[in-house]
Amino acid sequence: MRKHIFNAGPCKLSDMTLENTAKAVMELENCGQSILEVSHRSKDFQAVIDEAVALFKEVMNIPDNYHVLFLGGGASTQFGMIPFNFLKKKAAYVDTGTWSSKAIKEAKIMGFGEVEVIASSEDKNHTFYPQDFKIPTDVDYLHITTNNTIRGTEILKDIDSPVPLIADMSSDILSRPVDVTKYAMIYAGAQKNVGPAGATIVIIRDDMLQKVAERPIPTMWRYDIHVKDGSMYNTPPCINIFAIRETLKWVKSMGGLKAMEDLAIKRAKVVYDEIERNSLFMSPVSPESRSRMNIPFVWTPGNEQYQDAFMDYAKKCNIVGIKGHRSVGGFRASTYNACSMEDVEALAKCMAEFEKQVKNK
Numbered sequence: 370m371r372k373h374i375f376n377a378g379p380c381k382l383s384d385m386t387l388e389n390t391a392k393a394v395m396e397l398e399n400c401g402q403s404i405l406e407v408s409h410r411s412k413d414f415q416a417v418i419d420e421a422v423a424l425f426k427e428v429m430n431i432p433d434n435y436h437v438l439f440l441g442g443g444a445s446t447q448f449g450m451i452p453f454n455f456l457k458k459k460a461a462y463v464d465t466g467t468w469s470s471k472a473i474k475e476a477k478i479m480g481f482g483e484v485e486v487i488a489s490s491e492d493k494n495h496t497f498y499p500q501d502f503k504i505p506t507d508v509d510y511l512h513i514t515t516n517n518t519i520r521g522t523e524i525l526k527d528i529d530s531p532v533p534l535i536a537d538m539s540s541d542i543l544s545r546p547v548d549v550t551k552y553a554m555i556y557a558g559a560q561k562n563v564g565p566a567g568a569t570i571v572i573i574r575d576d577m578l579q580k581v582a583e584r585p586i587p588t589m590w591r592y593d594i595h596v597k598d599g600s601m602y603n604t605p606p607c608i609n610i611f612a613i614r615e616t617l618k619w620v621k622s623m624g625g626l627k628a629m630e631d632l633a634i635k636r637a638k639v640v641y642d643e644i645e646r647n648s649l650f651m652s653p654v655s656p657e658s659r660s661r662m663n664i665p666f667v668w669t670p671g672n673e674q675y676q677d678a679f680m681d682y683a684k685k686c687n688i689v690g691i692k693g694h695r696s697v698g699g700f701r702a703s704t705y706n707a708c709s710m711e712d713v714e715a716l717a718k719c720m721a722e723f724e725k726q727v728k729n730k
């Protein structure tokens with residue numbers, strides 16, 4: 370029996386992604402080879418990557434002056450690649466938790482320029498998303514993390530920026546319509562809403578390629594090279610790109626990003642409503658900043674002793690992946706696109722039943 374999967378990433382994928390990828394492992398579309406065997410230079414694979422790019426552009430409404438890349442190295446490699454390519458004098462960062470802090474750390478490593486943190490939620494333990502921060506005009510770019518996977522905060526809007534805006538959308542890409550024109554670059558590790566772990570999506574505006582710094586940059590770290598070679602300067606993650614294509618087909622068949630957003634709102638409501646109702650649990654996140662994708666919840670004071678018992682009970686209810694990140698504790702339900710209403714209803718029921726058991730003791 371398939372479990373109710375709330376993993377933070379890798380995470381639940383659509384049945385369509387799983388079934389079609391499983392088929393392609395046996396044979397890629399009548400080509401007599403598995404997707405694991407086929408050459409990335411073959412026309413069979415070229416058709417797969419071309420369609421994945423085209424679907425990304427269609428589903429996210431990406432204008433023609435943007436390129437879509439599938440790279441290796443995870444979103445974490447982007448933390449270093451961005452300053453290597455674009456940091457000349459000064460860059461601005463918004464610090465909203467673990468992942469943006471890592472991006473800031475990497476930006477400082479090479480000492481290419483000043484790194485200014487223009488807004489931060491650190492003073493309140495990253496439990497809110499800073500609003501209306503002032504963006505300096507003398508920086509090479511502004512970097513934001515649109516959804517904070519660990520802390521469970523999300524920006525949920527596309528901000529106007531006078532400087533190139535670069536966004537880590539690893540954990541909320543494809544979960545709502547985004548105005549791509551507001552961004553110079555969007556990147557995301559695939560392993561949440563897009564596909565299995567092992568590919569990173571980069572959506573980059575063409576003019577950014579002219580802004581690449583004139584310094585020696587390792588070839589694999591150059592965006593212009595990856596654009597020129599259509600994500601195939603080296604061997605790309607072929608099966609991941611196949612699975613991404615299938616996920617995009619699924620998103621399209623479900624009604625696109627507006628439908629994804631509506632479902633995300635409904636799923637998140639089920640979980641947040643139960644957290645609010647249940648006397649055992651509370652949300653550590655400010656209501657206006659609450660993420661639809663990652664929902665942390667902790668014990669109300671005095672109930673921490675039930676941690677193990679609740680984890681055992683959740684296991685009995687076929688629920689996996691709700692253990693909170695070690696830096697926050699408690700629990701976290703990741704309710705990405707492929708998570709269903711049945712999954713969130715099962716979680717809410719499990720929480721309610723556990724409360725009854727505790728009260729009846």
Ligand SMILES: Cc1ncc(COP(=O)(O)O)c(C=O)c1O
Nearest residue numbers: 443444445468518537539540558
């Ligand atoms: C928002 C965000 N950025 C970056 C990363 C790092 O991604 P990767 O493991 O692909 O390097 C993660 C991973 O969970 C994330 O959630």
